[in-house]
Amino acid sequence: MRIRIRKGRVLDPQRSVDQIADVYIAEKKIVAVIPPDAPGPDGFKADREIDAAGCIVSPGLIDMHVHLREPGHEYKETIESGLRAAAAGGFTAVCCMPNTDPVNDNAQITRYIVERADSLKMTRVFPVGAISRGLEGKQMAEIGAMKQAGIRAVSDDGRPVADSLLMRRALEYAAGLEVPVISHCEDPHLSFGSMNEGPLSTRLGLAGIPNASESIMVMRDIALAALTGCPVHIAHVSTAESVAAIRTGRDRGVAVTAETAPHYFTLTEKAVAAYDTHAKMNPPLRSESDREAVRRAIADKTIGVIATDHAPHAPTDKDVEFENAANGIIGLETALPLALSLVEAGVIDIFRMIDAMAVEPGRIIGIPRSLDAGAPADITVIDPDAEYVYYAANGKSKSRNTPFDGWKMKGCAAWTLVDGKIVYDRLENV
């Protein structure tokens, strides 16, 4: 399939390119990026023309933190429904977390996920394997075997690695295999609550989760990264104290990277006020000053990555008492407009947004992202001006658990291309 993406605004942070150009795609690769009126490559005849006038042509977005729920929790999401949601959200690749049932802590499960995803020929899947067997925090999982089967990182996401010695050994061992370690930072003894600790949790009578529950572990992991000289990636940063610790660590030369999710730079704990379980997540939505700190950290790249922590749950998990409700929200189909709102608000520029959603996550998991001739044709065409109301019921995800249902949004994916193939076309809604 030969495709020409015409007259889009081609943005490539890697090469500081920002120009109106045509992108020529053939044999799964980008063959040329040239001015719109110039003659195309010799003999190129497009099977498909995409009119991208008014759109941004970006290196394919990567979401390095999603829960696809398969195997084991297919009533919440399947690899197929999750990838449909990813493509509709503009993502050309996702990293799926290992807290499935059974846990992705062995090569067989990794292979199952990889083969299932490959057979769908949609958004790419890079599985994340478990750090510890069964996510139990006791014994290291077979990271080498899982790497051979296709994992791109390890994490016990959903649970912290409470044992500091296990975390140290995991950092050392995984670094030897060049497998990034993603840390879910939470002190389990401090985090028995169900929302952010503060005046609001006190008023609502809900046990609180203090900021320190997260930042204590962020500081520990930075200390371990410094001790071992091995890199660590901090997942879903939610607090000002974590941001400060990461900034200090980075300035000292420690190999620490971090991500946050759109809900942490968009919402605060106020969203919980009517016991709305669609605002319940772990880490919890924090205070306004935390939200501000997270926004500033995205701007100065202390937090390099925006990832969704897409966590689908069925009504049976969410339509219950607040304290008993499952943590997490879906995010694949709302991340792009929410990130674009940061650009609109002047917090970051569009280069930084693409960096945070494509280039930087790609760098961490070892997937280069650029629009160079010769690069794989993984491309997201973004319509930054489309205005619409987001309804979860119209989404591709199997689940509807989101606090953004009914929000007015601006900006979305117009086309998503993976491996030179259109996996999402907004005009046709497929």
Added chain:
Amino acid sequence: MTWTKKDLLDIDSLSRAEISLILDTAAGLKEISERPIKKVPTLKGKTIVLLFLEASTRTRVSFDIAAKRLSADSISISAASSSIIKGETLIDTAKNIEAMRPDMLVIRHSAAGSPHLLAGRLSCGVVNAGDGMHAHPTQALLDMMSVREVKKQIAGLNIAIIGDIAHSRVARSNITGFTRMGAHVRLAGPPTMIPAGIERMGASVAGTVDEAVEDADVIMMLRIQKERQKPFLMPSEREYAARYGLNSARLKRIRPDALILHPGPVNRGVEISPEAADGPQSIILDQVTNGVAIRMAVFYLLAGGVRHADSD
């Protein structure tokens, strides 16, 4: 004023005039319980379901008696006898009860916000009889009623609430209720039991128990809630009784006209000594008596009764 709310979920959603209306209504209904025949036909033909999914004796009996004195048919369901233990969700249980057309559902539940969850989905009135650490509105109302009976008005009083504020729905509802009625609320207890940002609810936090109680008109001692506590909140009950309890030494230092309240059940010798609980300044049993009147008033108003509020 006229009562317009479908539910009674917490004190925070009540205006000063609505609180006064409930207190005045209860004061008028209290006399029924002193008659030889303790029953009026006011709510004849109304059905009230008491869904108590957390242990309770006093509150459940109080609601039940209140319903019966107004001639409502009341049915009591406890956790052990409900389908919740068979795995039914709270919403399904409530929907099934609603399908039998009760007029009101009284719920006690260990999870904060459960009454709010049901109120939004049920057409019958929902009364919160205690939800986790969040709210216990009828308890705060009966406390205000008991204080007002003796002190004649609430505005301007100094109220001391002592003990485990963090785990207490009674404390939260009383802080909101008494401050809304114009009283000053001061809190004291071990720092481990004073929750983050409690001042934002309108109370001040005293450095010591003595400081909180010295010029208090009302001293409310809270129960140490063994069932809700996470570890490490206090070293021992002995140390708690000595430092934070209303013991005989402290009893000598409080104002002679100060009232002593306790929401019960009492841990005698821990947060309160027997001489304080049983002495002349204690109105602990009046609280229980007034609880019936308050719950009668709540049923009466939610069922559509109209009373005029006097200004407080």
